[in-house]
Amino acid sequence: MALFHSWWILIGVCLTVIRAQFEQLMVCTPDSVPVIPDRGFCAHNRDLKTACSHGWSSVSRDCADFEGSWCCYDQEKVPRKQLLRQKLGLNRFAKLVHSYGDYPINGGPTTTQTSSITQTASTPSATTTTTPTTSTTTSAAPTTLPSVLTTTTTSPTTPTTTVTTTITTTTTPTTSTGTTPTTATNIIRIITTLATPPITTTTTTTTPTTTSTTTTPTTTTTTTPTTTTTTTTTTTTATSTTTPITTTTTTAPITPTTTSTTTPTTTPAKLVCGASSGDVTTQANGNLRQNWYPNSGLDKSKPMELKFKTSLVPGEQFYAQPLVYCDLVVIVSMQNNIYLLNALDGGIVDSINVGLPYNILRDAPECLDAQPFIGILATPVIDPTTDTLYVTSVTYRDGTTSGKINNIYKLHAFNVFTLEARPNFPVIFAGSVSGITFNASIQLQRPGLLLQAGKIYAAFASHCDLDSYHGWVFKIDAVSGNIDNIFITSGTNTGAAGGGIWQAGCGLSSDKPGRLFAAVGNAFGNFDTDTPLPGNQPPQVVSEAAITLNTDTMLVQDFFRPADVKHLDELDLDFGTSGVVLMSPEFGTPVHPNLGVVTGKDGFLYVMDVDNMGGYQQGPGNSDLLVDKPGPFGAKIGAAFGSSPTVWPGDRVIYLTPSGGSLVAFRQRVDPASGSPRFEGIGETADGFDFGGPPIVVSTASQPGSAAIWVMDHVNGAVFQYDALPDASGTLTRLFRAEIGNVTKFSNPTAANGFIYIATKDGQFFAFGNTK
16 A cells, blocks of 8 residues: 555656646647646536636636636637637647646546547547556547638658657546536646747848848757656557648638748747737727837847738738737728738638728729728727627628718627627618718728727718718617717707818727717818817817717717917818827826827827816917927928827837828926926937828836837838937937838837737738847
């Protein structure tokens, strides 16, 4: 008996060592589900009281309380990672998760079995030998690659992988009370060459001004561990060969050709859903719209390089910002296509088309600012609490395929992992306010969607300032799809028109439930501009103003309008060309705790107190009542046109890329006399930008001095990286530049997972990262 216990102690010590050494090299079997991010636990026991285990001992825990994105399987909710595993296929999922194995749940009599499983795209098989008397051979169900992976190319150099699999079955016998026995099958696999990169040739080809590089790293690792297992059963050791694959992908309705250009590295760290892992679920990375990315995993002190590139079919165009959720990048196109891309290599996981796009080149050639098609223009939004992707699209009424009058807008809702439509969606935008009916054929849905307190908010402006359009904001329930309320900038004045909310693509902003902020453009005529108005007494027709909407009533509760609005309108320097960007608490002072900033074509930066926005001509001598108004800057009329401000809380800096000028930086100081914030120019780039998109700030949390600025140049088709703080001469130092082809106006990159993601107007998807 003492010898028996000694063997069990030895086995326990060995398993502890294996766990410590290979905890990050484990993966689940095809019929299991990973649930614990730092343990890779695969739950076969569907009793939630014991299925979630954190470590080697049994822990009674409801999975929903521990990382819902990694929750074990229950009969009501399919976990996120299982769905993603099914989409990617087992091998590709293994590359993403890198956590193999099950850990014991309960004690009790055990039977030890040992077998080998080949971890490839072919049909895996498992041979199980059971002690004492039963020998069973089973074949697992085939593991197939997803349908979009239609062509595979095998690398000529194949690393050898030795897989040792130990299967421990723990059975609790039936008790005298008649309870059902529970069985938990626990698997530990050691993949000895998982971290060995495939032999890869990297070729980056760009325009003649860019150097072409060919890098051929050669890494070959063959490891054959010796495993000794002492049990009362037979042990079988097998060697399996895993061949890395390179894929050319095709999807319907259009056939993208995926070209992955990759710099080989060691196996990347496992990605986890949630804000802590850098998920980007809305335009500008938050409802404040600051365009600040604090958890991107990038280091500005290290060189940058192209990691991979995905090329979609010619004619595909991307205007919206890429979103990132778990291990997926979501990009949407003007041909009404939604793509789910693998966040680590750019491969197409899935795609769907949501309807025939609007052929504006044929049906409305008087406005070709975006052409030949308009489909999904605005940046979508993802609800991480329900894994739902919300997207707006323009298409034609049922039974029609052409004609401006047949335009309709739809709000779609999909499971972000499966692209299956949610109940009650899509919703057609329709309705009337004060006798004015929404006419989709003359409206354009440009701002990014806002998700706030279970409601989706979508704003509309015009096509090229044509027709008798209005500014609209729809409030739609995220579950029922009901249109709860509608706001119109023309109020009850049926003779008014204009006042669109387009914001250069920036989303409506919000700092708390109950209110949202929008910037309204020019109207056809100057309404209510002869009399000063306090902020809480807004004009009937709202135009060239920043507004606060009460989301319960969908009425304006506060506003700001420049005192010289008539002059600005006459010179086409109208206010409201950006969104209202809200500043985080780091910028607040006791006098003005909550700040916001908005721009216009006049080249000024309007800094306001969003709790008291300033009204119209409420300052001394009928001037502006603002916190600050730095400027003007920019090289041409329409100076700030094309860019919303970007906010960096760590060093309390605001950035802007005026058209025809340099990227400029304004740093906050506090006026000691008044206690009010003031913003002073501290530096600018040596490079100039024509229709540069909004910059993004990439930092290490809010650590001062850690940030870099990324910005795209629409005219020159390039992306730039700068240090966020200027040198002694006042210059923001350029750290990196790369040509990326045809860039859309108002677009910006996305930072997450250690990458800078960019989708372009000519159907390209780029990922840049630190050089290893």
